Amino acid sequence: MITLVLGGARSGKSRIAQELASASVLPVVYIATATALDQEMATRIEHHQHNRPSEWRLRECPLDLAAALQEETQQPQTILVDCLTLWLNNQLFEYPEQDFSALFDALVNSLSANKANVIFVANEVGLGIIPLGEVSRKFVDEAGRLNQQLAKIADKVLFVAAGLPLALKDNTK
Numbered sequence: 001m002i003t004l005v006l007g008g009a010r011s012g013k014s015r016i017a018q019e020l021a022s023a024s025v026l027p028v029v030y031i032a033t034a035t036a037l038d039q040e041m042a043t044r045i046e047h048h049q050h051n052r053p054s055e056w057r058l059r060e061c062p063l064d065l066a067a068a069l070q071e072e073t074q075q076p077q078t079i080l081v082d083c084l085t086l087w088l089n090n091q092l093f094e095y096p097e098q099d100f101s102a103l104f105d106a107l108v109n110s111l112s113a114n115k116a117n118v119i120f121v122a123n124e125v126g127l128g129i130i131p132l133g134e135v136s137r138k139f140v141d142e143a144g145r146l147n148q149q150l151a152k153i154a155d156k157v158l159f160v161a162a163g164l165p166l167a168l169k170d171n172t173k
Contacts, residue, residue: 002114002118004157006123006124008161011163032060033090073113083121107146122146126140
């Protein structure tokens with residue numbers, strides 16, 4: 001099963017995703033995509049580390065998420081990817097001229113033989129004003145495309161606001 005949990009900054013999406021993972025009877029692997037490029041980000045990472053169960057296996061994956069998923073989805077377990085938006089940010093920083101459509105296709109294709117319960121966390125960044133700068137507009141555009149592509153294949157899509165999940169799609173019933 002594939003679940004996509006969307007929301008704005010500090011909406012509660014990571015907490016909701018962790019609750020879904022904890023409710024699973026399967027072992028959990030947490031795929032972290034964040035990189036501590038400054039003290040503020042290091043503090044955010046520490047917050048996430050403190051709030052997740054110590055028995056969860058951690059896999060840090062700032063860039064090659066498709067390869068990690070292809071490997072991890074070969075066994076029955078719950079995989080929590082937090083977060084796609086930071087992974088996209090890392091991609092834009094490291095490889096700004098790459099073919100993002102091909103990158104997203106590779107990510108989706110990595111789930112083709114999925115035996116795991118996969119939960120993705122992503123920011124919904126398209127609800128605000130159009131950003132002023134070119135790289136910011138590219139980020140918003142690509143984040144929107146990525147979210148749409150994953151929502152299309154997901155069994156369940158939740159939108160979180162003020163800590164409350166709203167089901168946008170639920171094919172699990």
